Amino acid sequence: MIKIRNLNLSLGGKTVFCDFSADLPETGVTVFRGASGMGKTTLFRMMLGLQKPDSGTISGIAFQRPAVVFQEDRLMPWASALENAALGSGDEQAQAALKKLGMEESMYLLPRELSGGMRRRVAIARALAYGGDALFLDEPFTGLDEENRKSTVKAVLEAGVPVYVITHEDAGAELFGPHETVIIG
Amino acid sequence: MKAKNSWLKKALIALIYLAVWEAASLLVGRELLLPSPLSTLTRLVALLGQWESWAITGLTLLRIMSGYVLGVALGILLAIVTARSKLMEEFLAPFRSVVKATPVTSFILLALLWLDSNLVPLFIALLMVMPMVWTDTADAILHTDPRLIEMGKTFGLRKAGIIRKIYIPSVLPQFLAACTTSLGFAWKSGVAAEIIALPQRSIGYKLYESKLRIETVDLFAWTLMVILLSMLLEKLLVKGMRRIRRD
Numbered sequence: 001m002i003k004i005r006n007l008n009l010s011l012g013g014k015t016v017f018c019d020f021s022a023d024l025p026e027t028g029v030t031v032f033r034g035a036s037g038m039g040k041t042t043l044f045r046m047m048l049g050l051q052k053p054d055s056g057t058i059s060g061i062a063f064q065r066p067a068v069v070f071q072e073d074r075l076m077p078w079a080s081a082l083e084n085a086a087l088g089s090g091d092e093q094a095q096a097a098l099k100k101l102g103m104e105e106s107m108y109l110l111p112r113e114l115s116g117g118m119r120r121r122v123a124i125a126r127a128l129a130y131g132g133d134a135l136f137l138d139e140p141f142t143g144l145d146e147e148n149r150k151s152t153v154k155a156v157l158e159a160g161v162p163v164y165v166i167t168h169e170d171a172g173a174e175l176f177g178p179h180e181t182v183i184i185g
Numbered sequence: 186m187k188a189k190n191s192w193l194k195k196a197l198i199a200l201i202y203l204a205v206w207e208a209a210s211l212l213v214g215r216e217l218l219l220p221s222p223l224s225t226l227t228r229l230v231a232l233l234g235q236w237e238s239w240a241i242t243g244l245t246l247l248r249i250m251s252g253y254v255l256g257v258a259l260g261i262l263l264a265i266v267t268a269r270s271k272l273m274e275e276f277l278a279p280f281r282s283v284v285k286a287t288p289v290t291s292f293i294l295l296a297l298l299w300l301d302s303n304l305v306p307l308f309i310a311l312l313m314v315m316p317m318v319w320t321d322t323a324d325a326i327l328h329t330d331p332r333l334i335e336m337g338k339t340f341g342l343r344k345a346g347i348i349r350k351i352y353i354p355s356v357l358p359q360f361l362a363a364c365t366t367s368l369g370f371a372w373k374s375g376v377a378a379e380i381i382a383l384p385q386r387s388i389g390y391k392l393y394e395s396k397l398r399i400e401t402v403d404l405f406a407w408t409l410m411v412i413l414l415s416m417l418l419e420k421l422l423v424k425g426m427r428r429i430r431r432d
Contacts, residue, residue: 088340
């Protein structure tokens with residue numbers, strides 16, 4: 001169990017978390033819901049150690065090597081889809097991940113030559129190829145059609161690691177099957 | 186078809202410029218004041234037939250290009266130092282401003298006091314190139330997308346990996362552009378330094394000599410040589426860059 005206790009955080013003079021506590025499962029799929037601007041991404045960042053809370057604790061984190069799909073794609077504009085996907089892994093893993101997401105035709109294209117949905121899939125492939133012991137997906141479905149959402153969820157569940165997802169869509173959350181839901185805000 | 190057209194267009198434009206030059210020279214009517222394109226080209230071809238001209242050109246090239254390479258290297262080094270440390274940036278910023286603002290002739294005259302005349306053009310080219318590469322490279326380092334750096338760290342890249350996979354490719358376009366722009370400056374200021382420092386066997390010496398003897402055709406021919414070399418070097422540099430950037 002990941003225990004979040006009495007979290008407080010202000011960013012730029014705005015209170016994002018005020019005495020926030022929650023328990024999160026260490027296995028399976030956890031979906032974070034809530035209106036935008038309520039701090040879902042910031043909670044992710046604190047769980048990943050990218051953002052320190054002003055006060056409060058997050059304990060019981062068992063993962064060592066989280067793989068992240070950020071809210072933005074964060075692709076290197078000078079590198080091909082394959083090079084981007086292989087950033088934290090080898091070419092083989094990256095190729096396999098891109099194939100799972102239906103990107104085998106576009107591996108050697110640069111991000112600017114890809115559509116928005118394809119760029120999203122490269123970012124997801126990078127996280128899958130990394131082989132982390134937990135997956136953090138911040139709005140993974142942005143720009144993806146129904147078919148690609150399904151293949152993304154399939155590939156994510158196949159990884160067999162705990163998955164933490166931020167999505168504002170009911171349909172997106174349902175695709176993951178049984179899951180815990182945490183409401184933020 | 187398109188490539189052919191663009192060549193034709195370029196040739197036509199060059200021809201128009203040559204015609205204007207020829208007309209002006211005819212109008213002036215004195216080779217001493219404005220030599221015709223034909224006599225300039227004839228002299229250039231004659232120069233190219235002499236071993237001595239090649240030696241002169243080679244030595245000028247060597248002086249200026251050594252200064253250029255050293256200037257680029259120093260510019261990179263200073264860019265890294267000042268981009269990494271705010272204190273170093275504040276400390277070195279006045280130095281950069283002074284180097285940028287000082288008239289190149291003042292530097293040439295100063296360098297003449299300190300250095301062998303062969304080293305003056307090298308030093309001057311270095312001084313021209315260094316601040317340009319420094320400024321642009323430091324700027325590019327500071328503008329590397331922090332979200333990409335965070336992403337790289339998240340995906341397990343260490344410092345060397347972040348530098349190699351994120352910083353260098355991100356900085357490269359602006360750095361290479363600074364290299365191209367500063368090449369022209371190195372070349373012009375380097376030749377100017379030669380004209381004042383007068384190292385034996387240099388294009389600058391030849392330019393000075395032709396002015397002294399009022400051999401305007403020589404002045405034009407050597408100047409044309411400088412222009413052609415500068416264009417050639419820039420072409421080579423741009424070609425090399427395309428290779429590095431893979432586009």
